[in-house]
Amino acid sequence: MAKKEAKSKLFEERFLQSFNNKRELSLSILDSLSVGIFIVDIKGELLFSNEKARYIFDLSMDQIVGKSLRKFLLILQAPKYTSKFEAALREVFNHKTSRILEFQFYDSEDTLRWIKASFFPIKISNSNYISLNFQDISEGKYFELQLHESEEKFRIISEQLFIAIIIFQDFQIKFHNKKLIDLTGYSADEINSWKPGEFIKLIHPDDRKGAMSKIRNRYIGKINTLINYQFRLVSKNGEIKWVEVFSKAIPYKNGEADLTTIIDLSDKKKIEQDLLFTQFSLDHSAEATFWAVSNADLIYVNEAACHSLGYSREELLNMKVYDIDPNMSEDVWADHWNDLKNRGTFTLETHHLCKNGNLFPVEITVNYLEYGFSEYNCVIARNISERKGAEERLKKSEQKYREAYRFV
Structure with a gap:
């Protein structure tokens, strides 16, 4: 125990020397940072912790300083990450490079927390150490999980529908359901490989000007409400089908996109033609x-x-x-x-x-x-x-x- 305290004191002396022995100033700077910081030696022993790190892990200085990384992860009940941390330490010390990894632990309220750990090589008074920086990314992770769950629900629901669903962003199809494959005759791989604007080949040449005008006006913000129009869709085998389109702007992956539904009007148009013929005959x-x-x-x-x-x-x-x-x-x-x-x-x-x-x-x-x-x-x-x-x-x-x- 005395040996560990001596090592910690030696590190502090070297650290203070690097700040011209201005103890209060140096510690105040470290404690004011928005990231948690551990200083770790080559053997993986924790020599220092700032206030933010202690807050993130809800631990006292005594529970951190003087402990090994292995012991620290045991305290967090996250020993499964020990090998990853030790491998990152070796790589940073040996190659003087940085490393980032993410890990999870349950806090004192039994809430799952996601932490991003960044390893940086540092030199203090000609001695090599690692600055291990921590950021609590739980909020972002929970949002990502919710977003993923929402997207998965959307995907499952969209696959059950009898209408084609597309998400357009930057003139490119970012998402589509199976009905679009059935409607167009193109495979998922073919659709996903299209370059921006290549989807225009689905629109009959005589209808492209009107349809593209609607799409462009949406992108430049001239239309903010739900838009509805019809055009003739040309499938892969050349078959022409009348379709009806409903499109609405939605937030999507840090930007704006168009959620577009396409309804096959082929049967409806045939019925309309039959009705018109019947009406004409009767009239x-x-x-x-x-x-x-x-x-x-x-x-x-x-x-x-x-x-x-x-x-x-x-x-x-x-x-x-x-x-x-x-x-x-x-x-x-x-x-x-x-x-x-x-x-x-x-x-x-x-x-x-x-x-x-x-x-x-x-x-x-x-x-x-x-x-x-x-x-x-x-x-x-x-x-x-x-x-x-x-x-x-x-x-x-x-x-x-x-x-x-x-x-x-």
């Missing part, structure tokens, strides 16, 4: 078509219906079924609707009333339909004026022949 059908609901409101009429009655579409859509069918009235509509629901579909003859007051016979096929939670009556009307005229002429002809035959 231009030669048969007059009317759609009504349970209160007798007309909710759709095609061009043939408008032409047959002499009304505009806007006029008809503000009318009731019994406004154009004089054989129907508000009083009997409810019974008619119930009959229609029970029978589903049937054909009958009635009359339609034109805007100019003309009345003409029609044969109508009525159909009861349910879609979602709504009920509809689809009516297809056929003008049978010619047929009725022919029937009347035939009836008169038959009557004439019967009368002539009666006098024979």
Whole structure:
């Protein structure tokens, strides 16, 4: 024990000599530093500790000075780091270089602490020592762990989604989920190897100007809100797909990035095209078509219906079924609707009333339909004026022949 105290005192004398024996000043300087400091000799014995080091480890000077590094790590209950510390000491002493390592220990409140230890060779009064500097990096480590956990949760969730997710930063894809691979046909390795701006090959040439304008404006801060646009995506095999993009600026890895979601609109666009074709076919059908609901409101009429009655579409859509069918009235509509629901579909003859007051016979096929939670009556009307005229002429002809035959 006396030998260790002597060594510590010898070091202090040499140290003070280097500061011209200004003890209070030299110790005050060391204690004011924001890093913890141990001075260690070539055998790994701790000769000095400043106030910050004692605070970090919650130890007294007596628990540190005179102890070996091995004993110090035992006190911290972190002996597994002994070999790393001793190896770092040898390397710094032998090669006059610096070393950094990180270690963990549990403090007196059983809280896990991360410490960065930096080894530097120093010379005091022609003797070689090591300045072992400590920084408590627990806060940063906890943040890194939380960030890692958050990123892992984000990755797991994004892989379950049916939309492509991308994080753009500096015109480069920094993150993407599997759906982007499925959507584009490019492998993860191919996407990850793209240079900044190379993702532009995913955008159809005719759509690049508009899409890139949105992306550039985001980067230069002209757009700070959620942006939404569509473009044609060109996959690896040349297939063209309509996609919809939603993009929002987010903080990402000490900077700002774009969190972008891409929705494949291929099926939606096909449905839209099919619906437009169906609508076009219905609008231009030669048969007059009317759609009504349970209160007798007309909710759709095609061009043939408008032409047959002499009304505009806007006029008809503000009318009731019994406004154009004089054989129907508000009083009997409810019974008619119930009959229609029970029978589903049937054909009958009635009359339609034109805007100019003309009345003409029609044969109508009525159909009861349910879609979602709504009920509809689809009516297809056929003008049978010619047929009725022919029937009347035939009836008169038959009557004439019967009368002539009666006098024979």
